Amino acid sequence: MGEDLFWAIRGGGAGSFGIVIAWKVQLVDVPSTVTIFAIVRKWENNATKKFVHRYQRRVSKIDKDLSLFLGFQTSNTSDEQGNTKIEIIAIISATFHGSKDRLLPLMQKEFSELGLLEEDCTEMSWVRSIVTYNNFRADDPLEVLLNRTVNFDAKAFKLRSDYVRKPVPDGVLKKLLDRLYEEEVGQSYVEFFPYGGKLSKISESEIPFPHRAGNLYNLRYMASWKEGENTTSTNKHLSWVRSVYDFMTPYVSKNPRGAYLNFRDLDIGVNPNESDTSAYNYIKQASVWGTKYFKNNFYRLVYVKTLVDPTNFFTYEQSIPPIIPH
Known part of the structure; x- marks a missing residue:
């Protein structure tokens, strides 16, 4: 096909250039055992805030075997008297290429505020972790990954993305997360996807995907809602995503303000x-x-x-x- 076209379809949106009918990939080695965890912490806890502060500064530099993800959303919780209130929770999840015996000391060294315990961690094969993270049941056979017609609950959503090159100031982050209260419970999200590691070792021009060295993480803002809501309700959700995106303008990448291709965002132009x-x-x-x-x-x-x-x-x-x- 020629070197130029082969370069273009590996990260440039293959649908712009033709139809790919066959593909051969070069696999990379993974260990026989990986460890995953997903824990929930209350945002208002000082320990959680200390973790997020350190996360921004360390997540792109920690052990190459650890991918540590962070997300925020609102949730209904009950106090000891049974009263229900809305509060922001942090969901921290990870995949570690190795055993929990290696992971636990690393987490204690880097992020002791989380208080990660052995019972929080589960060892499994790498491919089994993909089943888990794609919301299948734990006992589903691996063959579910071959099913191209799986239907999850249909929801409409709007997602916008940014690249963060300098830690977002704590006060700004608080204002960003406070905006989660403006959306319906559990329907708005702010997520951090870590960069660094191997991503930083590849030049910007190696393939079309250029967001490499210097990025701490990819920052994502999303609202989701039931299909079929009326126009007024839908516009409210869209406005929420657009408003938080505008709010973060001074604190993210510039010239250009980067975006992740797989989160197609028609707001940035057609x-x-x-x-x-x-x-x-x-x-x-x-x-x-x-x-x-x-x-x-x-x-x-x-x-x-x-x-x-x-x-x-x-x-x-x-x-x-x-x-x-x-």
Whole structure:
């Protein structure tokens, strides 16, 4: 297929260039045993706040075998008198490539505030951990991963993403999480997805995906709601995501403000009308969203698109555009 096209479809959104009918992957080694855990902590606890403060500064630098995820949402809880209230909870989960005997001392050293216990941890094979994290039952056979027609509860959602290169100040983070109260209980989320490790060892231009060294984590804002809600209700959810995204503008990556391709975000722009026959203006408008996903790799993707699909047959709202002729 040629080096350029092979480069483009490995991270550039393969749907812009054709239909992939066969694929061969080079596997990487994983240990026979991995350890996972998922624990819940109350955000208002000082220990949780100390953990989050340290998490921002250490998560991209800790042991390469540990991937530590952090999410926040609101939840109904009851006090000792049986009174129900809404509060923010932190969900901390991890996959560790190794046994819990190695993981526990590491967590005690790096994040002692969590108080992780042996009974919080479960050892299993790596592929079994994928079954677990995809919300299948613990005793489901591995073959469920081959099922392409599994239907989970249908929900509409809006998700926007950012890249964080410097720790978000504690006061700003508090204001961000306080906004979770503005949405319906359990329907809004703020998530941290750690970077660092192997991601930082690969150059930005190796494949189209450019978000490499220097990123602490990917930050995600999401609201979900039942399919079929009325327009007013839907707009309320959309407005919540857009408002928190705007609020975080000063604290995330800049020039461009990065975004993760797999969280398709039409708010950052769509392809211009092809009736604009000025190639310069056409690409300039598409680059508004293109450079957020791909940085300067966007322009190489345009070059490849022009070579392999000059008539723009494979197109959608944010497909890579070809250089259209004058």
